[in-house]
Amino acid sequence: MFNFRNCLLTVFAMLAYPWQVAGAAAPAADLTSPHGQDIWFWLTLTLVALAIITAAYTWHVRALKRQKRALETEIRLRTAEIQAQKEELEKINQTLLKVNKRQEAQQSELTRFLAVASHDLRQPMHALNLYLGALFSFELPAAVRPVVNNLRNCARTMDDMFANLLDLSRLDAQIVEPQLQEFAIAEVLGKLDVEFTPQAIAKGLHFEIHHSMAIVNSDADLVEQILRNLIANALRYTPKGQVVVKCLEFDQQLHIAVEDTGIGISKHDQETIFEEFFQVGSASESRHSTAGMGLGLAIVQRLVRLLNIPIKLQSQPGQGSTFAISLPLAASQDVTDKHGRSKASNSASLLQALIVVIDDDESILTAMRALLELWDARVITATSGKEAMALCSEEIKIPDLLICDYRLGSNENGIDLVAKLREEFNLQIPAILITGNISPQLSEAAKTAALTLMHKPIQAENLHLNLKQLLSETKE
Ligand SMILES: Nc1ncnc2c1ncn2[C@@H]1O[C@H](COP(=O)(O)OP(=O)(O)OP(=O)(O)O)[C@@H](O)[C@H]1O
Ligand SMILES: [Mg+2]
CATH class of the missing domain: 1.10.287 (Helix Hairpins)
Structure with missing residues (x-):
């Protein structure tokens, strides 16, 4: 518009100039009709102006149309380009999907x-x-x-x-579904204590699991699996010193730390140890020094993610490592189960029953004592029938239950020994016979002698079930 206006003004100026010059020397004869001269002048001027305006307008419209056409062509080109790119992206997308x-x-x-x-x-x-x-x-x-x-x-x-x-x-494969429930952590820790004590003793390590009465809200089996891997690692990678499992309650959580005084893990390796098949050191070296495959911590990581709980690691090469997990504490710390029994105190409790354990393997006796005491039993341990008799005679109470290994040293066997003890007390004391022997003859012999037979390796859960059942049967 600015150009168009300028153009008009210029045209007017040009037209007016010769007229003004001529007007200065106008012939006298024109003065007769000054008005007529004015009309023609203005009429001509208007027509010229109109012609110029029309020409300028037409020129401007054409220019706009030209611009529009150019823009349309540009848009068509760009649209085609975009379409081509879109098709290309779709193809890539399809390939990626496949x-x-x-x-x-x-x-x-x-x-x-x-x-x-x-x-x-x-x-x-x-x-x-x-x-x-x-x-x-x-x-x-x-x-x-x-x-x-x-x-x-x-x-x-x-x-x-x-x-x-x-x-x-x-x-x-995501087929593991966590079963969240309230449970006493002592039950899980008790099992692990029994499981790992013999291994720690055999390796000459001090092994200790601190007692906790906490009730937590999580999946007991998965928590057990996590702790089993952490304790197994701690024992495997600790040549001397100790492995201690500590429990601490704060911020509505139970923090369980597995501490060892082992070989430790460098900062660099701490980033990769949770990857599957990763073992510190070269593969061949690891193959000889450890019996594993590098899967334990990969499993632990998947489990903590599944349970949505944190895991922390602190380690110093040559000084030891601490792996810690945190479990949410149950709202009430004295939860009763559907039978109205307190989970913390009663479900695992063997109510101070006097249990005599006879095995010629000291490490088994230590582990058994730890587990049974955790379940609130009084325990007498002996390596032979003779020792068991001597220890029992010091007690005022008759044993409530006997747990006896089948193959004892010095040609004793569990079936005969239980028979002897029952005779001694003149009472059919309930008894569990533990053996690695799976022969049907032995099963038959145990049945005849009214013994509950359990095959090695014993699961703490099964042992507990049997103990509960046998003790409740005697009371009835
Ligand atoms: N407590 C620990 N102290 C020192 N190093 C450890 C400890 N725990 C794990 N590591 C290192 O992390 C690596 C990975 O551990 P992970 O439990 O995944 O595998 P693994 O113990 O070698 O074999 P697997 O658990 O499959 O039997 C181990 O090989 C070891 O080098
Ligand atoms: Mg491991």
Whole structure:
């Protein structure tokens, strides 16, 4: 518009100039009709102006149309470009989706394969463990015994590895659903105490689990699995010193720390130890120095994520490590179960029952005592029938229950020993016979002698169930 106006003004100026000059020397004859001269002048001027305005307007409109056409062409080009890019992106997207689907399918295939493989391989492994246990309980020639022992250790390690593979594949396949409930942490800690004490004693380590009466809200089995991996690592990577499990309540949480005085983990390795198949040091070195596969902490990490609980690690190479988890405390710390019993005090409690444990293996006795005392029982431990008799005679009370290993040293066996003790007290004291021997003859003999037979390795849970049942039967 500015240009158009300027243009008009210029045209007017140009037209007016010669007229003004001519007007200065106008002939006298024109003065006769000054008005007529004015009209023609203004009429001409208006027409010229109109013509110029029309021309300028037409020119301007054309210019605008040209611009519009150019813009439309530009837009068409750009739209085509964008369309082409969009198609390209869609193609890439489709390819990515296909790759993703293929990867997902491969992942689930792998997970399924792992689950089936680890499960199917575990069955014969489990049987092998039992047979080796049974073989070991026979009188073997001195030269053969260490060989069988090594076989047993290898079989156990393989079984552990399969168990880890199975756990990892189940977690990756997302088929593990946490069952959140309120439970006494003492039950989990008690089991782990029994499980790991013999191992710690064999390695010459001080092993201690601090007692806690806390009731937490989580999944007991998964928490047990986490702590089992952490304690197993602590014992494995601690050549000397101690492994202590500490419990501390604050901020509505129970903090459980597994502390060791072991080899420690460098800052750099702390970032990667939770990855699957990772072991500190070169692979070959690890293969010799440890029996694992580098799966324990990978499982722990998946479990803590599943339970939505934090895990912390503090470690100094050469000084030791502390792995700590935090569990939410239950709102009430004296929760009763559906039968109205207090979970903290009564569900695990054996109500001060006097239990006599006879085994020729000291480490088993220590572990048993720890577990039974945790369940609130009074415990007498003895390595032979003679010692058991002597200790029982010091008691005013008749034992409520006997737990006896089948194969005792000096040619004693558990069945005969229980019979002798029952005779001594002139009472059919309930008794559990523990053995690695899976022969049907022994099962039959135990049944005839009214003994509850339990096969090694004993699960603390099963032992507790049997104890509860036998003790309640005597009361009835
Ligand atoms: N308490 C610890 N002290 C020192 N190093 C540790 C400790 N815990 C774990 N590590 C290091 O982290 C690595 C990974 O541990 P992880 O439990 O995943 O595997 P692993 O113990 O080697 O084998 P697996 O648990 O499968 O039997 C271990 O190989 C070890 O190097
Ligand atoms: Mg481990």
